[in-house]
Amino acid sequence: MKYDLKKILIVHLGGMGDVLLSGPAIRALRIAYPSAEISMLVTSKVVPVVENMRLADKMFVFDMCYGGVVPLAKVFRNVKAILELRRMRFDxxxxxxxxxxxxxxxxxxxxxxxxxxxxxxxxxxxxxxxxFTLKASEGDLGTKYEADLDIETVGLLGAEAADKRPFLDIPQKDTEYIDAKFMELGIAGDDLLVVIHIGGMYSRRWPIENFAGLINRLNAGFSCKVMVLAGPGEKGLLERLSRLAAGGYITPDTDLDFCQLAALIKRSGLFISNDTGPMHVAAILKTPQVAIFGPGDLTRFDPRNISERAVVAIKKSPCAPCNKEKCSDMECLKALSVEDVFGAAEGLLRSR
Structure with a gap:
């Protein structure tokens, strides 16, 4: 059933991957209500992702502070945004x-x-x-892919998704930026480049010493170049890795924005990461990837739902999945050995 909607607000306080997987649902809503003004309330870290989608008419930022206290300045910005949204009188x-x-x-x-x-x-x-006045039932444990759940949610307003594939656009300027960066770093067009992203939510990070061991195994087993990335605020992970790994990898000398990161992942021969936003970027771009899963809900977020070139490294654990942001024992991730992840990577590299 469709409604007479002139102003629609999408509240989406998830991360990069969550917003990317919502793309088909938001696009369906845009198609269902082409003349409506669609606004989005999002966290600051996903603003570039929403801008890349080009589906929202207006965007408002709500600052989150996971596991801590929101600074007073951000509280004032949040209040200002909410009051502005109230004045807009959404249908x-x-x-x-x-x-x-x-x-x-x-x-x-x-x-x-x-x-x-x-x-x-x-x-x-x-x-x-x-x-809620309109509700889509679901349980705590996933029974469907997250993108499909989002499509069901917008279906409450009568929107139907003809195309259920998540999407993103890489501007030419960002591809050219990565090409130039590769030249600076000595990466040739015919080099086998393995990109490893070691960051993500604390509870979903494979142990840093395991990443160090993986880099050593990749360099010993293949003629490749290994590049290591971390997210904003995760430079400490790179410092720890430098003390554990026996060299054999490179890192960009500058931070990458969302589109530059996507361009880099697209150019990779293999992408390895924790269960985090860039994992979904690799799946959307169909880059060969190894996704390291621990406490995340595999049913909801399995990259193999949209990419036949994705492999998931996971060991079943009695406490997973869970929604913990921090964990004292990390049993589910520690159960995954270097050889487990290397074996998954080796299979993809040898099938090239």
Whole structure:
């Protein structure tokens, strides 16, 4: 059923990968309501991703601080954004994320209570979405791919996705930037480049000493060049790696923005990463990849759903999946050995 909607708000406070997987659903909403003004409320770290999609008319930033206190300046910016959204008088607001806890559900309810849209749509995770007027039922454990759940959610407003494939666009200027960066770093066009991203949410990071061992095994087993990346605020991981690995890898000398990162991943012969945003970029671009999974919900976020060139390295653990941001024992990731991940990488490299 479609509604008379002139102003729609999408509340999406997820990370890079979450927003990328929502792309088909947001596109379906745009097609269903071509004349509506669509606004998005997102975290600051995904602004470049939303800009790349080119589907939102307006974008508002809500600063999150996971596991800590939000600085006062950001609190004021958040309040200003919410009050501006209230003044816009939306016909509908749709929350695109799972309600992982009662506390999280109360925060979304409070947020929508201030904004006051006429229709409140979202996922009724384990009946926590009592405040939604239109609800899509789901459980804590995933039974479907995340992109399909997002499509079901916008379906509450009558939107249908003809194309369910996540997407991103790499501007030519960013491809040229990476070409120039490769020349600076001595990477030739016929070099086999293995890119390893060692960052991500703390609870989803494979041990850094294992990455060091993996780099040594790759250099010993293949004539390749290894490049190591980390995300914003993760330079400490690179410093730790430099003390553990016996050289044999390079790192960019500057931070990469979203489109530059995508261009680099597209040029890679193999991409290896934790369960994090760049993993989904590699899957969308069909770059051969090894995705290292620990506590993440594989059913929801398995890159093999959209890429036949993805391999998942995972060991079953009685405590996984979980939503912990930090973990004291990291049992699920420590169970994965260097040889487990190297074996997955070796299979992809030898099939080239």
């Amino acid at each position: 509908a607001a749709i929350n695109m994320r799972t309600l992982v806890s009662c506390a999280g559900a109360m925060k979304v309810a409070f947020l929508l209570g201030i904004i006051r849209p006429k229709i409140r749509a979202g996922r009724d995770t384990e009946k926590r979405g009592w405040f």
